[in-house]
Amino acid sequence: MPQFLDSTAPDFDDRFAALLTMKREDAPDVDDAVAAIIADVRARGDLAVCELTSRFDRLDLTPDTMRVTAAEIAKAAAQVSAEDRAALETAAARIRAYHERQMPEDASWTDDTGATLGWRWGPVDAAGLYVPGGLASYPSSVLMNAVPARVAGVGRLVMCVPTPDGIVNPLVLLAAQISGVTEIYRIGGAQAVAAMAYGTETIAPVDKITGPGNAFVAAAKRRVFGRVGIDMIAGPSEILVIADAENDPDWIAVDLLSQAEHDESAQSILITDDAAFGQAVAAAVEARLTTLQRAHIAGPSWRDFGAIVVVRDLEEAARLSNRIAPEHLELAVADPDALADRITHAGAIFLGQWTPEAIGDYVGGPNHVLPTARSARFSSGLSVMDFVKRTTLARMTPESLRAIGPAAVRLATSESLEAHGLSVQARLDRLNR
Amino acid sequence: MPQFLDSTAPDFDDRFAALLTMKREDAPDVDDAVAAIIADVRARGDLAVCELTSRFDRLDLTPDTMRVTAAEIAKAAAQVSAEDRAALETAAARIRAYHERQMPEDASWTDDTGATLGWRWGPVDAAGLYVPGGLASYPSSVLMNAVPARVAGVGRLVMCVPTPDGIVNPLVLLAAQISGVTEIYRIGGAQAVAAMAYGTETIAPVDKITGPGNAFVAAAKRRVFGRVGIDMIAGPSEILVIADAENDPDWIAVDLLSQAEHDESAQSILITDDAAFGQAVAAAVEARLTTLQRAHIAGPSWRDFGAIVVVRDLEEAARLSNRIAPEHLELAVADPDALADRITHAGAIFLGQWTPEAIGDYVGGPNHVLPTARSARFSSGLSVMDFVKRTTLARMTPESLRAIGPAAVRLATSESLEAHGLSVQARLDRLNR
Numbered sequence: 001m002p003q004f005l006d007s008t009a010p011d012f013d014d015r016f017a018a019l020l021t022m023k024r025e026d027a028p029d030v031d032d033a034v035a036a037i038i039a040d041v042r043a044r045g046d047l048a049v050c051e052l053t054s055r056f057d058r059l060d061l062t063p064d065t066m067r068v069t070a071a072e073i074a075k076a077a078a079q080v081s082a083e084d085r086a087a088l089e090t091a092a093a094r095i096r097a098y099h100e101r102q103m104p105e106d107a108s109w110t111d112d113t114g115a116t117l118g119w120r121w122g123p124v125d126a127a128g129l130y131v132p133g134g135l136a137s138y139p140s141s142v143l144m145n146a147v148p149a150r151v152a153g154v155g156r157l158v159m160c161v162p163t164p165d166g167i168v169n170p171l172v173l174l175a176a177q178i179s180g181v182t183e184i185y186r187i188g189g190a191q192a193v194a195a196m197a198y199g200t201e202t203i204a205p206v207d208k209i210t211g212p213g214n215a216f217v218a219a220a221k222r223r224v225f226g227r228v229g230i231d232m233i234a235g236p237s238e239i240l241v242i243a244d245a246e247n248d249p250d251w252i253a254v255d256l257l258s259q260a261e262h263d264e265s266a267q268s269i270l271i272t273d274d275a276a277f278g279q280a281v282a283a284a285v286e287a288r289l290t291t292l293q294r295a296h297i298a299g300p301s302w303r304d305f306g307a308i309v310v311v312r313d314l315e316e317a318a319r320l321s322n323r324i325a326p327e328h329l330e331l332a333v334a335d336p337d338a339l340a341d342r343i344t345h346a347g348a349i350f351l352g353q354w355t356p357e358a359i360g361d362y363v364g365g366p367n368h369v370l371p372t373a374r375s376a377r378f379s380s381g382l383s384v385m386d387f388v389k390r391t392t393l394a395r396m397t398p399e400s401l402r403a404i405g406p407a408a409v410r411l412a413t414s415e416s417l418e419a420h421g422l423s424v425q426a427r428l429d430r431l432n433r
Numbered sequence: 434m435p436q437f438l439d440s441t442a443p444d445f446d447d448r449f450a451a452l453l454t455m456k457r458e459d460a461p462d463v464d465d466a467v468a469a470i471i472a473d474v475r476a477r478g479d480l481a482v483c484e485l486t487s488r489f490d491r492l493d494l495t496p497d498t499m500r501v502t503a504a505e506i507a508k509a510a511a512q513v514s515a516e517d518r519a520a521l522e523t524a525a526a527r528i529r530a531y532h533e534r535q536m537p538e539d540a541s542w543t544d545d546t547g548a549t550l551g552w553r554w555g556p557v558d559a560a561g562l563y564v565p566g567g568l569a570s571y572p573s574s575v576l577m578n579a580v581p582a583r584v585a586g587v588g589r590l591v592m593c594v595p596t597p598d599g600i601v602n603p604l605v606l607l608a609a610q611i612s613g614v615t616e617i618y619r620i621g622g623a624q625a626v627a628a629m630a631y632g633t634e635t636i637a638p639v640d641k642i643t644g645p646g647n648a649f650v651a652a653a654k655r656r657v658f659g660r661v662g663i664d665m666i667a668g669p670s671e672i673l674v675i676a677d678a679e680n681d682p683d684w685i686a687v688d689l690l691s692q693a694e695h696d697e698s699a700q701s702i703l704i705t706d707d708a709a710f711g712q713a714v715a716a717a718v719e720a721r722l723t724t725l726q727r728a729h730i731a732g733p734s735w736r737d738f739g740a741i742v743v744v745r746d747l748e749e750a751a752r753l754s755n756r757i758a759p760e761h762l763e764l765a766v767a768d769p770d771a772l773a774d775r776i777t778h779a780g781a782i783f784l785g786q787w788t789p790e791a792i793g794d795y796v797g798g799p800n801h802v803l804p805t806a807r808s809a810r811f812s813s814g815l816s817v818m819d820f821v822k823r824t825t826l827a828r829m830t831p832e833s834l835r836a837i838g839p840a841a842v843r844l845a846t847s848e849s850l851e852a853h854g855l856s857v858q859a860r861l862d863r864l865n866r
Binding site: 336375410423 | 555
């Protein structure tokens with residue numbers, strides 16, 4: 001059974017604070033190993049990548065066979081059932097439609113001094129998408145990373161996916177094809193991240209690397225950050241459901257389990273204003289766990305990190321939710337819009353009882369790559385914005401320089417940056433001649 | 434004298450590549466020291482901060498005297514000349530006007546299945562601004578960090594500025610007042626970053642930390658990243674000027690020197706399509722260096738890292754500029770807009786000969802915190818976007834769930850995530866009853 005918390009209990013504040021700071025993950029320290037791998041790939045390029053792939057993935061590659069061929073992709077695509085293909089295409093189309101609305105706009109205006117100001121957005125030249133192999137090789141994750149990059153206008157989109165023992169998920173290759181990936185390499189781990197960041201003889205370097213991965217991949221992304229851009233380093237998944245008593249306990253139970261089944265470190269929390277409903281959900285979770293395929297994962301997650309919090313009212317629920325800043329927030333209440341207005345920090349909100357979080361994992365449209373571990377306080381999910389960057393623009397006229405140049409000279413002088421002031425003053429002197 | 438490169442020379446590609454990868458900075462490895470400082474502040478709070486301030490800044494503080502009082506700010510503000518105050522206010526107003534246009538918009542729409550989709554932006558609750566003490570204590574930097582945060586709607590804006598031996602720059606306090614900083618602490622270094630990230634008895638924690646600093650501050654920001662958001666870790670400043678022969682060589686010379694004077698590791702590059710003009714600029718730089726106050730900094734920067742590149746035409750200049758991805762790009766050419774259209778990677782562009790880069794450091798309006806070290810390939814300067822985050826929104830109706838739910842179930846099944854599928858299927862079953 002998970003923790004039960006009652007917001008009216010005298011020890012509530014302490015217990016809730018403990019829930020917030022609970023350590024759920026013991027990431028192995030692989031930083032030294034990763035540093036060595038990156039150095040090796042930088043020094044020996046393809047050769048290092050092939051050797052490391054042989055060692056870690058038991059797959060013998062040469063520079064000529066690193067890349068997945070068009071024929072292999074076509075063959076994999078042909079293995080996928082028509083129904084699975086249609087589902088992937090539905091998902092891709094909906095994700096594309098949503099993300100197309102995210103394209104930021106350029107701006108340009110002339111101010112009252114005559115200066116023209118503005119900015120312009122443009123895509124990164126090349127992006128690299130990491131896709132885990134094995135169990136966590138999710139085609140939906142390919143779509144969620146690749147589609148925003150393509151919508152942003154990224155021309156070259158590289159995907160690296162390890163294929164341990166040569167086994168690859170055909171749906172992953174098909175998802176890459178559907179979402180516009182331009183190159184696929186059958187490599188993984190820190191060596192794949194290093195190859196994308198620094199380039200090898202075969203793989204040209206990219207500018208931005210996104211996508212989930214194990215501890216090696218996460219450590220490698222941290223290390224190459226600065227050389228290339230990276231998305232977030234995601235922690236284990238979380239869901240917070242705020243539900244009133246007017247819900248089917250079983251629906252809420254499977255919603256909680258849909259995060260718990262990801263990972264033993266995942267965290268599922270229910271906040272409700274009805275204690276009896278909380279108990280009913282707990283019972284429904286136990287019932288589902290008796291048959292759930294991934295009960296061996298979802299069970300420990302729910303027992304160790306799950307919680308049911310009973311509050312006085314939904315206003316209190318919103319306050320507590322904002323302290324949690326959940327990755328996924330389901331509002332299964334009568335007026336979800338009113339409750340959403342009180343939410344200040346959440347990666348994604350799912351409104352009303354007909355919106356299970358899992359819809360957002362696949363076909364809702366919004367991205368499923370979202371800030372974990374309370375980082376929704378200061379960061380956002382993956383979006384088109386991750387694949388574009390802004391160049392600011394300014395153009396002075398002689399008149400505008402005359403109007404604002406003296407203030408710049410004054411500030412430069414106050415900062416003892418003489419050449420800064422001179423670069424403005426030299427022009428003002430010409431105007432004053 | 435700086436390097437001269439000629440794009441028609443046989444060794445040009447190698448020399449240009451060397452220019453791109455030139456190592457300009459030997460950052461001292463202070464990571465272990467910083468880890469110890471952060472651990473100390475987390476363990477002992479105010480007491481650790483005060484002891485570290487005594488050791489590093491030769492300033493005895495108690496928890497009661499850490500915060501700069503309103504009376505002290507008023508006293509400092511009264512010391513600033515009317516002209517300096519007016520210049521700061523001009524700068525703040527222009528920066529505010531520019532950044533107000535950056536506020537991203539919320540979106541909400543209903544798709545053809547009846548699902549309501551969208552997103553909402555909101556500010557971080559609290560931001561912390563680091564301001565270096567001593568020589569690099571720039572009031573303009575206070576404005577460039579604080580104004581976007583306030584425009585974003587950040588309610589609590591903390592500033593930390595070390596005051597070695599108790600000395601503080603009155604302009605920095607006035608700039609903080611003008612730009613809406615709500616708390617100022619006279620602490621610095623890794624201990625200030627740790628205090629803002631984790632909080633102490635006196636300083637409540639913030640959600641995002643921005644601002645420049647020395648190696649200790651940079652290492653501390655890297656370490657607290659994840660606990661809080663951070664802006665970029667900036668490297669030494671850079672300017673690239675593309676100029677045709679129709680320029681005053683002295684103007685271009687002072688523009689180049691305005692970056693060189695920041696730091697011996699700064700890099701100033703001129704690309705021109707006229708070799709004689711390049712020589713004239715080189716001579717003008719030498720002439721200016723004979724009198725420049727900061728020649729002891731600008732001189733080594735120009736000699737060691739400066740370069741003059743002569744190209745065939747401006748199209749080639751744009752191509753090389755995109756490989757450099759400069760922090761600051763000045764286009765001192767007859768048709769700067771046409772040239773700007775060829776630029777794909779730059780932090781900020783300054784158009785035409787009446788727009789010296791230094792205008793943008795102070796009063797232009799765009800932010801002067803910009804991506805260095807070629808990171809304009811994948812990142813943007815500081816903006817309102819750094820202080821807001823997005824929550825995505827989705828609301829299904831029974832009809833929309835009926836339309837797209839089966840695809841979600843299909844994909845969940847293909848990923849062996851049974852509970853994901855069940856959370857959708859349970860609702861579909863109700864609809865199909």
